[in-house]
Amino acid sequence: MNSSVDALATKMKWRQIWQNWLDGLFGTPLNTLITVFVVALLFWTVPSLFRWLFLNATWTGSAKDCALNTGACWAFIGAKLRFILFALYPPELDWRPSLVICLLALLLVITGTPKFWSRHLVYLWIGTVVLIWMLMAGTLVGPRVPTGRWGGLALTLLISVVGFACAFPLAVLLALARRSKMGGLRTLSILFIEIVRGVPMIAILYVAMLLVPMMLPLGFSPEALIRAQIGLTLFVAAYLAEVVRAGLQSVPHGQAEAASALGFGYWRIVRLIILPQALRAVIPALVNLAIGIVLNSTLVAVIGIFDLLNAAKNAANDPIWLGFYDESYIFVGLIYFTLCYSASRYSLWLEARLRASK
Amino acid sequence: MRIENRRHHTWRTKIAAGVITVATLLSGAAHAGPTLDKIKERGTIKVGVGTSPGFFAPDSNGKWQGFFVEFGRALAITVFNDPDKVEFTSSSPQQRLPALQSGEFDILLSGVTQTVTRAFKLGFHFGPTIFYDGQGLLVNKSLGVTKGSELDGATIGVQSGTTGELNIADFFRKTGHKFTPVTIEDSNEFLKALESGRVDALTQDASDLALRRTLLAKPDDYVLLPERLSKEPLAPAIAAGDDRWLEIVNWTVYATIQAEEFGITKENVDTFLNSEDPAISRFLGTDPSLGQAIGLDPKFAYNIVKTLGNYGEIFDRTIGKGSPVGFERGYNQPWTQGGLLYSPPFR
Known part of the structure; x- marks a missing residue:
């Protein structure tokens, strides 16, 4: 008996879904028109795209083999994979940026797992950031590599993660200062945040690139990548400060007052009571900002740094593999998409989890 | 100017121009010592290059290769007797001249056109021209045109905000013919306009057009006219103030x-x-x-x-x-x- 009722219910459910689709696609004349139009558009574009991407594509060989085919040249990606991932880094030391990518991935996975959330994470971050920087520079082992030769995926991940890590303490201080009762401190914080947020990132990079060396005495100017990294960090800090401030506002005043009545000092209240709750409240916004940083980091290309996107563009500038820009951009587009899509899925998962734990 | 000087216009250019203005004001304090002393102390020559296939592009191993790059290596041989004691940094058109002023680079080998403004107003010295370029016309063969002056009434694609735009207007004013300019910002869009028949011809530095022609689906349907509409002598540029380096x-x-x-x-x-x-x-x-x-x-x-x-x-x-x-x-x-x-x- 039961099973036939179940079967009926399932059947009804499917019928309902089918009906919803029909209504959505053909419910009104306008819907029908839109459906026909979209199907025609797909019919017109998808097969030729499919042919270009797969059927007529060249998977191995040289640029000459690719020229004989009408499809995409994936052999190009094979030949240029190293360059896109590590760019100008000396090829004999490729293990270093590879290890950096792995370490960063591990750091992000650990950070993303709620089980590991504790103050030890702070030490882990400081340790990892210092370690990867020294690894890339060759401070610990082997020949030193100037920052001018860092590049590719390793560089994109590095400047994004280091930017976020360095901006974080700054952002917390800025957010606290903006809510502080000390007028001078508050004004300074508001000034910094609003000025940086009112200026496009590219202008900050130009300042870091062109003005900073002129303002410092000759020979004291740090390398271009470090200047760009500082610019990026300051930019991120301003946005991050606003996110953190939103978190601070979500913690009821009464808690700080109660802690104060119990004899807690300001910093202990912030550290033990306010920040843990405030940050937890804004995790989705933090992930969102992190995605923004990864995408924004592509702007360093305009000051001549070989990040992932710039490496992809330059890969197709090699006279031997000239002009495979479409393949190159599609490939790095996929990498960016993977990074950002997994971050956004993670954010959704985490939101659901945090809601459940409340 | 080569294509390198021309990309990224509009708002980016404006921002860069703003920064450059401030940079120029501050630059007085920047050059204290001769460039050559800095090079010797550092042990390498810092060269600003561009990104253009054949002229300067990293190979699959990330080593810079190209026409201008080789002259950077030659300089390293003269100074250090070692072709590898040179660092190449790619530099965008907006930042390269201020970067040279600020001492970020010892020399620009990025295909800078030598002009009188750059010598007097910006204070740069130029070495000997190492590549003589000029603005050319890439034309659809089916038009049967052999000279620029036969392009009366044609639609011509130019990249926006470039000296190419001024040069082509001057050229048609001189010949007394009419043309319709189509300004295109994006460099990929530029070729597509010609292939789709939206424009009859493209104008740009001849070396750049020759290179782009090879990227067309049917290169043989198009011809680069031998005529040159402008002079584009590309020379090494250095900041004024170090005669021995020059x-x-x-x-x-x-x-x-x-x-x-x-x-x-x-x-x-x-x-x-x-x-x-x-x-x-x-x-x-x-x-x-x-x-x-x-x-x-x-x-x-x-x-x-x-x-x-x-x-x-x-x-x-x-x-x-x-x-x-x-x-x-x-x-x-x-x-x-x-x-x-x-x-x-x-x-």
């Missing part, structure tokens, strides 16, 4: 040109070491008196040719017939063969 740049370039004029190549250079011709033995440093007198390694020209080859070899290997780019030499041949390359005597 002379090193000058004579490094001249060494490659003089070697070609003598017929000395990478392969046969050693056979010239026993040459009876005093001009050649001075040039190659077998007679060291010249080098001692000018305070350079007497063998610097020999080392350059032995390592990189003469001007013609560098040209062929990077952008000439021996490379996928395949440019004609055009004006870029020794004066003895009808070109514009002319080295003053090594004596």
Whole structure:
């Protein structure tokens, strides 16, 4: 008996879904028109795209083999994979940026797992950031590599993660200062945040690139990548400060007052009571900002740094593999998409989890 | 100006222009010591390059290759007798001149056109022209046009905000014909406009058009007219204030040109070491008196040719017939063969 009722219910459910689709696609004349139009558009574009991407594509060989085919040249990606991932880094030391990518991935996975959330994470971050920087520079082992030769995926991940890590303490201080009762401190914080947020990132990079060396005495100017990294960090800090401030506002005043009545000092209240709750409240916004940083980091290309996107563009500038820009951009587009899509899925998962734990 | 000077206009240019204005105001304090002292102290030469296939592009191993890059290596040979003591940094058109002013680079080998404004207003010195370029026209063959003046009433694609835009307008004003300009911002869009028939012709630096022609689906349907609408001499640029550095740049370039004029190549250079011709033995440093007198390694020209080859070899290997780019030499041949390359005597 039961099973036939179940079967009926399932059947009804499917019928309902089918009906919803029909209504959505053909419910009104306008819907029908839109459906026909979209199907025609797909019919017109998808097969030729499919042919270009797969059927007529060249998977191995040289640029000459690719020229004989009408499809995409994936052999190009094979030949240029190293360059896109590590760019100008000396090829004999490729293990270093590879290890950096792995370490960063591990750091992000650990950070993303709620089980590991504790103050030890702070030490882990400081340790990892210092370690990867020294690894890339060759401070610990082997020949030193100037920052001018860092590049590719390793560089994109590095400047994004280091930017976020360095901006974080700054952002917390800025957010606290903006809510502080000390007028001078508050004004300074508001000034910094609003000025940086009112200026496009590219202008900050130009300042870091062109003005900073002129303002410092000759020979004291740090390398271009470090200047760009500082610019990026300051930019991120301003946005991050606003996110953190939103978190601070979500913690009821009464808690700080109660802690104060119990004899807690300001910093202990912030550290033990306010920040843990405030940050937890804004995790989705933090992930969102992190995605923004990864995408924004592509702007360093305009000051001549070989990040992932710039490496992809330059890969197709090699006279031997000239002009495979479409393949190159599609490939790095996929990498960016993977990074950002997994971050956004993670954010959704985490939101659901945090809601459940409340 | 080459294409390198021309991309990224509109708002980016405005932002950069703002920063550059401030940068120029501050630049007075920037050059304290001569460039050459800094180079010697640092142990490497910092060279600003662009990103254009054949002229400057990293290979699959991330090593910079290209026509202008080779001259950077030649400089490293003159100064350090080591072609690798040079750091290349790619630099966008907006930031390269201020970056040179601020001492970020010791020299720009990014295809800068030598102009009077850049000399007097911006305070740059230029070395010898190492590539003579000019604005050209890439035309659909089906039009049957052989000269720019036959393009009356044509639709012509130009990149927005470029000197190319002004040059083509000047050209048509001069010939008294009419044309419709189509300004295109994006460099990929530029080629597509020609292929789709939206424009009859494209105008841009000839070297750039020649390169882009090879990227068309059917390159043989299009022709680059031999006529040049403008002069674009691309020369090494350095900040004013270090005469000795300028002379090193000058004579490094001249060494490659003089070697070609003598017929000395990478392969046969050693056979010239026993040459009876005093001009050649001075040039190659077998007679060291010249080098001692000018305070350079007497063998610097020999080392350059032995390592990189003469001007013609560098040209062929990077952008000439021996490379996928395949440019004609055009004006870029020794004066003895009808070109514009002319080295003053090594004596």
